[in-house]
Amino acid sequence: MDMTPTCAHPLLDRARRLAADLLVPEAERVDQEGVPASHIEAVKRSGLLGAGAPVAYGGSGAPPGVVRRIAEILAGACCSTWFVQTQHHTPVQILARSELPVRERLLGPLSRGELLSGVAYAHLRSYPRIPVRVRREGRGWRFEGSVPWYTGWGLNDVMLLAGVSDDDEVLFAFTEARGRPGLRASEPMRLAALTATRTVSLELTGLWLPEEAVALRTRYERWAPADRARTLNAGPAVFGVAEAALSLLDPKTAAPFTARLADVRRRAYALADHPAPLERVVERLAVRAEAYEVLRTATTAAVVAGGGRSMALTSRAQRLAREALFLLVQGQTAESRAAHLRALAGA
CATH class of the missing domain: 1.20.1440 (de novo design (two linked rop proteins))
Structure with missing residues (x-):
């Protein structure tokens, strides 16, 4: 049953094939055992990670209706796999609008599906409470606090991490999605649904990221309306x-x-x-x-x-x-x- 008006686009064909050949047959097993790396590799190969990404950087630049239909197909086939990969699209959008150096380093690999990105920014919505604080240190930034939810741990290559400075500026920066001094992940959470997504919490104890990792800096009051609209x-x-x-x-x-x-x-x-x-x-x-x-x-x-x-x-x-x-x-x-x-x- 496909409720979408007739619309021919190669990405929709790829999404339907991925759903029919892999996601639907494996969905119940994935639900109980976890999203495997092989599913993520299949999504990367499909080109779907670059659906809305700029063509100049290897993406498809597909219209919103196609991007939404891809999400419907993947979510209906295996919601856990959909939820892991859907984190990727916000970093791509932020990089596409960024004028900072990290754009040239990461937008191409993310648009082409060579890397998968996660996100750690939903805690910004609890403002004026600030779960993650960021402060300038040298030629970089130091992150302190707790990220309550981070999806795709062990599956993502990089993450987009956000914090709030003392003067109410929000800062988004990229880093590798792996544990190290200053960044520790909890054990994967047992959830009523989507336990398969390898969702963890993150403890940030002075994680330092260089200026070159920053993708966005703006006042909270400028960022919040666009996030509210989402x-x-x-x-x-x-x-x-x-x-x-x-x-x-x-x-x-x-x-x-x-x-x-x-x-x-x-x-x-x-x-x-x-x-x-x-x-x-x-x-x-x-x-x-x-x-x-x-x-x-x-x-x-x-x-x-x-x-x-x-x-x-x-x-x-x-x-x-x-x-x-x-x-x-x-x-x-x-x-x-x-x-x-x-x-x-x-x-």
């Missing part, structure tokens, strides 16, 4: 997992769910493409909550249709239902949480 809309993974769940139903049973999913998806993407990303905020949050309700309904229907078999860890329906729980809180902010709770209460 959290107002329903993400593609929500629609990909819902679509995968509905594919487990017979067509007649699935039809009304599919129609509702297509409607919410259309409205969500229309808002995402709106030229003013911080306008119509109430509507964006309402559609986001509606998308989650469609996701919950679709995955619940798949579990019900599967009967007792859905309780087995080898059940695709049960895995998708747990992944849906994860997506409820992925990228969540206080603003989106409050709107979602109001929607659940019928307010």
Whole structure:
């Protein structure tokens, strides 16, 4: 079941082949055992890591609709693999806009899929609390604090690490994704869903990075609005997992769910493409909550249709239902949480 209007693009063909040949057949095993390095190598070879990256640096420069559909396909096939690789696209976007020297060193390898990047910046959303502080030292910067969540440990080649200075400047810098003096990772977390993503916390005890590693420096108040805009809309993974769940139903049973999913998806993407990303905020949050309700309904229907078999860890329906729980809180902010709770209460 492919809800996307007819759209020919070679990256979509690659995503569908990767999903059908590798991700879907292995998804239940990966869910229990972890995302293997071989999956990451397959994603790198596919060219999908450079989907939205600049053509001049080896990327594909694909339009937003294609990039979103790739995310839907991968998330619906294996949400754990999707979540590891999706971290990569923010560093690419930041480098594409950067004018600092690190752009020439890393944008090409990241756009071509030679390197996979993770991210350690969601803690910035807890401001004015500052979990990671950064201060100038010599020809570089010293990081201190704790990163609560870091996905892809042991799979990523590099990470984009963020902190806040004493004068409220946010700083993003690249470093190798490995433990060393000043950087220690916890054991991988056991989670209700997506344990397979090798998510850890990071302790930073004076990690020093050179000036040449810096990709972005800006005032917090300049960075925050763009980040807020990213959290107002329903993400593609929500629609990909819902679509995968509905594919487990017979067509007649699935039809009304599919129609509702297509409607919410259309409205969500229309808002995402709106030229003013911080306008119509109430509507964006309402559609986001509606998308989650469609996701919950679709995955619940798949579990019900599967009967007792859905309780087995080898059940695709049960895995998708747990992944849906994860997506409820992925990228969540206080603003989106409050709107979602109001929607659940019928307010």
